[in-house]
Amino acid sequence: MAFEVRPLTKNFGAEVHGIDLSEALDRETVAEIEALWRDNVVVLFKRQVLTEPQLIRFTNTLGQAEAISRTDILSPYHPEVAYMSNFRYLDGRTIGAFADDKDVGWHSDQTFRPKPATGAILYGVEVPPEGGDVSFANxxxxxxxxxxxxxxxxxxxxxxxxxxxxxxxxxxxxxxxxxxxxxxxxxxxxxxxxxxxxxxxxxxxxxxxxxxxxxxxxxxxxxxxxxxxxxxxTHPDVVYRHKSHPGDVLMWDNGCSLHRREGVDNGSPRLMKRTTFHLPKEKYALPY
Missing domain, CATH: 3.60.130.10 (Clavaminate synthase-like)
Known part of the structure; x- marks a missing residue:
């Protein structure tokens, strides 16, 4: 499958055009995405429209999507999908993580586990016009x-x-x-x-x-x-700050990057869907 690649910054990151992630990808395309990802740490696909099964299928082309252990941020439909949102149910319960505008600053996911998930994908469904940017540090x-x-x-x-x-x-x-x-x-x-x-x-x-x-x-x-x-x-020279738009799909190597969410106006709706997965030790830098 032919596609175009543009740099996100002069130092790292790649933006991919010409791939529809809602469709099943052939092995050659997946191999090219993997190689691009290993070299760039962060890869962006814009203007995607994905159901949760399609998001999980794309995740599984890279590594087995893991079931989320935190039930409070879990999709009610698929255990492999976590929600990051400021939505609430009618009874006041939060939908997903960080609904109260709290965040944990710079971090790498699951470092307190013996075998952290080292790949992650974030899909923007509802994105506020201002704030809520996602930053990555190589x-x-x-x-x-x-x-x-x-x-x-x-x-x-x-x-x-x-x-x-x-x-x-x-x-x-x-x-x-x-x-x-x-x-x-x-x-x-x-x-x-x-x-x-x-x-x-x-x-x-x-x-x-x-x-x-x-x-x-x-x-x-x-x-x-x-x-x-x-x-x-976290030096500015190693950081890429991404202004999210609806349909953005960001994937990052959790083993060799930090990330954080910038401040967000809770008066504007935000819903992001995230999957995580494990990577083979023969190809990736893993902490175990």
Missing amino acids: QYLAYERLSPEIRGKIEGRTGIFSYRKRLERFNPGELKDSIDKMKQTPDVPHPLVLTNPISGRKAIYADPNTLASIEGYDQAESDAIIEALVEAA
């Missing part, structure tokens, strides 16, 4: 910004990623009611540097919300190194 480029000293301190090192830290930062009120959740999500170790097995490029793996410490260092030195990592990881 962690390959972030690694290149690190000083030789910091690189030496993190090479071969393991970080301890904690769901408790995330709750303490954003939902401290939940801690007292989260004993069972803490047992289900104990701290997990992940490498601080990921290497792409095909390109050999290295990326920082340091979610600011969950990276609590670094093995082999005391807490003060861990905190100092983490601060340096976060500074490089």
